[in-house]
Amino acid sequence: AEQNNISKKFLDAILLELRKGGILRSKKGPGGGYALSKPASQIYVGQAVRILDGPLAPIRCASKTAFEPCDDCDHPEDCQIRHSMTDVRDAIASILDNMTLEQMVAKRSSGLLDGDEIRAGGK
Structure with missing residues (x-):
């Protein structure tokens, strides 16, 4: 978010939409985050x-x-x-x-x- 000068909240919304759309997958917990689904x-x-x-x-x-x-x-x-x-x-x-x-x-x-x-x- 900082690197692209956008808020974390805005970035989270984008990542969530991409996850719902099947482009990203997410993992919770330590070592978690987002990754491409393919x-x-x-x-x-x-x-x-x-x-x-x-x-x-x-x-x-x-x-x-x-x-x-x-x-x-x-x-x-x-x-x-x-x-x-x-x-x-x-x-x-x-x-x-x-x-x-x-x-x-x-x-x-x-x-x-x-x-x-x-x-x-x-x-």
């Missing part, structure tokens, strides 16, 4: 993101799992904004559902996920 090479980033943040779609009407039409939209099947956001959702899923935790850590360790580069490239 190898990092078998856990996909998309799964973790969905557990913590819900559907990947930027708007509800573009969601595969939590679709809700917009209040003022009578024909979501014809909405061009929805179609564009569906493409965005698919692009996000394509990246996150094909990247394992192991790959993400390797990219971070090599500097490929440098926060400054991500912000600079995200115009």
Whole structure:
């Protein structure tokens, strides 16, 4: 928590959600704590993101799992904004559902996920 400048309570909530979602396992008592439930090479980033943040779609009407039409939209099947956001959702899923935790850590360790580069490239 200290290393990432977040409260212990917030970190505990994140760890609990990941445990409930099957990504982590926990052990109580001396030597206890949290560990991955399976190898990092078998856990996909998309799964973790969905557990913590819900559907990947930027708007509800573009969601595969939590679709809700917009209040003022009578024909979501014809909405061009929805179609564009569906493409965005698919692009996000394509990246996150094909990247394992192991790959993400390797990219971070090599500097490929440098926060400054991500912000600079995200115009």
